[in-house]
Amino acid sequence: MSQPVLSVSGLAKDYGNGQGCFDIDFELYEGEVLCIVGESGSGKSTLLATLAGRLSADAGRVRFRDRAGSSHELTTLAEAERRRLARSEWGFVTQHARDGLRMNVSAGANVSERLMALGQRHYGQLRETAAQWLEKVEISRERLDDRPTAFSGGMQQRLQIARNLVTQPRLVFMDEPTGGLDVSVQARFLDLLRRLVHDTGIAVIMVTHDLGVARLLAQRTLVMQQGRVVEAGLTDQILDDPQHPYSQLLVSSILQA
Amino acid sequence: MTEACHSQWQYNFAFLDENTKRMLRRALLKAVAIPGYQVPFGSREMPLPYGWGTGGIQLTASIIGQDDVLKVIDQGADDTTNAVNIRRFFARVTGVATTSSTAAASLIQSRHRIPETPLQPGQIMVFQVPEPEALRTLEASEVETRKLHAHQEYGLMHVKLYEDIARFGHIATSYDYPVMVNQRYLSSPSPIPKFDNPKLHMSPALLLFGAGREKRLYAIPPHTRVESLAFDDHPFSVQRWEQACALCGSHDSYLDEIITDDAGARMFVCSDTDYCQQQQEGKA
Amino acid sequence: MKLLIDAQQLSKTFVLHQQHGLALPVLADVSLQVAAGECVALTGPSGAGKSTLLKALYANYLVGGGSIRIQHQGSWVDMTTARPHEIAAVRRHTLGYVSQFLRVIPRVSALDIVAEPLLEWGYSMQEAQQQAGAWLARLNIGERLWPLPPATFSGGEQQRVNIARGMIAPRPILLLDEPTASLDAANRAVVVELMREARQRGAALVGIFHDEDTRAAVASRIFDVPLAPALCA
Numbered sequence: 001m002s003q004p005v006l007s008v009s010g011l012a013k014d015y016g017n018g019q020g021c022f023d024i025d026f027e028l029y030e031g032e033v034l035c036i037v038g039e040s041g042s043g044k045s046t047l048l049a050t051l052a053g054r055l056s057a058d059a060g061r062v063r064f065r066d067r068a069g070s071s072h073e074l075t076t077l078a079e080a081e082r083r084r085l086a087r088s089e090w091g092f093v094t095q096h097a098r099d100g101l102r103m104n105v106s107a108g109a110n111v112s113e114r115l116m117a118l119g120q121r122h123y124g125q126l127r128e129t130a131a132q133w134l135e136k137v138e139i140s141r142e143r144l145d146d147r148p149t150a151f152s153g154g155m156q157q158r159l160q161i162a163r164n165l166v167t168q169p170r171l172v173f174m175d176e177p178t179g180g181l182d183v184s185v186q187a188r189f190l191d192l193l194r195r196l197v198h199d200t201g202i203a204v205i206m207v208t209h210d211l212g213v214a215r216l217l218a219q220r221t222l223v224m225q226q227g228r229v230v231e232a233g234l235t236d237q238i239l240d241d242p243q244h245p246y247s248q249l250l251v252s253s254i255l256q257a
Numbered sequence: 258m259t260e261a262c263h264s265q266w267q268y269n270f271a272f273l274d275e276n277t278k279r280m281l282r283r284a285l286l287k288a289v290a291i292p293g294y295q296v297p298f299g300s301r302e303m304p305l306p307y308g309w310g311t312g313g314i315q316l317t318a319s320i321i322g323q324d325d326v327l328k329v330i331d332q333g334a335d336d337t338t339n340a341v342n343i344r345r346f347f348a349r350v351t352g353v354a355t356t357s358s359t360a361a362a363s364l365i366q367s368r369h370r371i372p373e374t375p376l377q378p379g380q381i382m383v384f385q386v387p388e389p390e391a392l393r394t395l396e397a398s399e400v401e402t403r404k405l406h407a408h409q410e411y412g413l414m415h416v417k418l419y420e421d422i423a424r425f426g427h428i429a430t431s432y433d434y435p436v437m438v439n440q441r442y443l444s445s446p447s448p449i450p451k452f453d454n455p456k457l458h459m460s461p462a463l464l465l466f467g468a469g470r471e472k473r474l475y476a477i478p479p480h481t482r483v484e485s486l487a488f489d490d491h492p493f494s495v496q497r498w499e500q501a502c503a504l505c506g507s508h509d510s511y512l513d514e515i516i517t518d519d520a521g522a523r524m525f526v527c528s529d530t531d532y533c534q535q536q537q538e539g540k541a
Numbered sequence: 542m543k544l545l546i547d548a549q550q551l552s553k554t555f556v557l558h559q560q561h562g563l564a565l566p567v568l569a570d571v572s573l574q575v576a577a578g579e580c581v582a583l584t585g586p587s588g589a590g591k592s593t594l595l596k597a598l599y600a601n602y603l604v605g606g607g608s609i610r611i612q613h614q615g616s617w618v619d620m621t622t623a624r625p626h627e628i629a630a631v632r633r634h635t636l637g638y639v640s641q642f643l644r645v646i647p648r649v650s651a652l653d654i655v656a657e658p659l660l661e662w663g664y665s666m667q668e669a670q671q672q673a674g675a676w677l678a679r680l681n682i683g684e685r686l687w688p689l690p691p692a693t694f695s696g697g698e699q700q701r702v703n704i705a706r707g708m709i710a711p712r713p714i715l716l717l718d719e720p721t722a723s724l725d726a727a728n729r730a731v732v733v734e735l736m737r738e739a740r741q742r743g744a745a746l747v748g749i750f751h752d753e754d755t756r757a758a759v760a761s762r763i764f765d766v767p768l769a770p771a772l773c774a
Contacts, residue, residue: 079408080407083408106424112416112419113413117413118412126488233603243603
């Protein structure tokens with residue numbers, strides 16, 4: 001735990017019209033959950049996509065340490081290498097399941113795909129692994145052959161998690177994973193995440209506009225406004241003792257149940 | 258049997274102009290150098306529409322020489338309309354000798370079958386290919402499939418096979434069965450029955466594949482590893498028949514099922530007409 | 542006895558940007574040292590900063606000046622300058638906090654809420670749940686309530702779950718913010734006993750107790766938090 005999984009310094013993605021993200025610095029250690037909160041247009045999704053290499057950075061460095069302890073500079077990584085790491089070392093859960101799943105193949109195929117891409121060739125074992133992961137995300141294994149189109153929104157999101165975690169990545173990026181879900185479904189999803197993070201020790205970077213989600217899941221939070229991080233620290237500190245005017249505004253805006 | 262020499266019809270030898278032939282040969286050389294890799298080419302206007310074998314015809318036209326002996330088959334038969342037409346076309350525009358005997362041919366153009374008679378070193382087979390991209394039904398974007406090939410990311414194809422087993426209990430693909438060429442590129446062997454896939458592996462012949470509509474060609478040089486995709490616990494297997502050929506009695510060839518009357522009577526006959534005839538003559 | 546908390550010259554001013562930058566000084570030059578086996582009761586008038594000081598020790602609140610050193614696994618960690626993962630480690634192993642109100646996590650049973658700190662310490666699920674049950678029983682939470690999420694519990698029941706969760710993993714330092722506030726006499730006595738046992742095993746306790754009897758029963762020392770001198774707004 002002495003070396004960070006992700007080291008970000010001076011990261012920027014500039015769309016030219018003031019939009020984007022600028023001067024981003026932070027480190028993420030194994031097992032940490034980091035929430036990036038901000039309102040629409042704050043640049044948080046841009047930051048996430050840039051960290052994951054889906055957008056090319058305009059400035060700065062993102063150093064990633066893989067399972068074996070080797071360092072990779074993600075901003076200058078070759079496409080082939082980035083795709084390889086994206087398959088085995090990290091995951092990406094999108095807001096809309098259709099962007100993160102193959103909707104026209106079965107749940108089992110969705111979960112097994114990365115294993116097959118990594119060379120696993122035993123159908124029976126692939127199927128069993130997929131079934132176990134479905135159960136871990138609280139989907140009955142009887143749904144293994146059903147397509148995601150037959151699943152509810154919450155189940156689709158849980159399937160996305162299974163698809164991403166099956167290769168036991170070190171780091172998972174999540175872009176507003178509970179965005180489209182009903183409140184009760186959201187609660188179940190967040191509980192599952194808490195449990196999985198606890199059980200697997202993965203590091204998570206999650207973008208959300210919901211401070212309640214941050215409170216529940218994240219030890220650390222970055223508050224973004226207009227492309228910059230205005231406050232960073234422990235989640236409970238930011239929620240209980242916000243320093244920056246914008247943080248204070250966000251916190252005071254939370255509706256109390 | 259040759260017909261009137263091509264000069265009477267005022268076509269260039271083998272119909273295509275020399276520059277086009279050169280372009281095709283260059284593309285073929287590249288394809289042979291990178292087994293299984295799809296090389297784009299400038300598909301020309303041919304006297305047949307797309308979907309009728311223009312890719313195969315262009316490849317044959319670019320490499321056929323005066324000393325060649327050409328065989329053309331369609332689903333194994335020399336005597337179907339398409340095979341007859343293409344064979345006659347080349348006879349007219351080249352004056353080259355034609356044959357129905359696999360053993361006697363130096364150049365074989367085929368739609369959707371490989372002859373039963375084993376190919377020899379020095380023979381060239383040209384396959385007509387409708388869809389050269391093995392991943393097309395799974396990934397519609399050409400940009401993306403090119404990336405997948407470049408990065409050797411073929412998990413998607415295994416997803417398809419997985420789905421088959423999940424849905425049908427076995428891999429349902431019975432023709433155009435995907436193969437790995439030279440342990441590097443995933444290829445479509447064209448819609449040959451999977452029965453013929455083993456013939457691709459370490460073949461002594463040169464195998465060329467042309468898709469005119471899609472404007473891609475690819476090649477499997479002689480003695481190249483060609484492995485059909487499968488799972489460890491669902492290995493690749495070929496079709497088998499209980500029946501033998503009604504004409505020659507062969508148990509080893511690919512059989513066509515022919516309905517013979519309105520009462521539903523049927524017979525099984527070799528798809529490869531030349532092979533069937535050889536077998537019958539051998540027995541006589 | 543061994544010093545576990547060494548806080549020096551702490552100052553904190555709340556700046557309310559929503560109220561035109563209104564500045565509320567709460568702590569000014571506060572120093573506190575706590576040794577193992579002690580129970581220090583923070584006293585002072587309302588608004589003096591007792592709760593603020595306690596939360597600052599936990600790094601839940603930031604301080605404007607000063608240092609807070611915690612003895613963690615053989616060395617000193619300054620909570621005011623430590624990295625987030627270091628603070629997380631200190632909280633996990635060394636520094637426990639029993640808040641005034643239970644922050645309700647939806648859908649998690651009382652038993653699992655109490656068991657979780659032991660799971661983090663590597664206990665098996667079976668062992669952790671067994672101990673959690675023992676703690677809940679001791680705090681008079683009936684077994685029938687254990688599988689239920691505490692959202693529907695009474696204030697007193699929620700607080701007892703909170704105490705169990707905060708104390709079950711025997712950390713060297715415990716911070717307690719009004720732990721007995723919503724409890725009846727019988728349960729107050731249980732909590733007093735739990736705190737005595739913690740002191741006996743060598744833990745250092747710092748707490749806020751409005752109830753004078755409880756304070757008298759548990760505290761080994763009183764620390765009066767002085768009112769910060771008011772600054773001109």
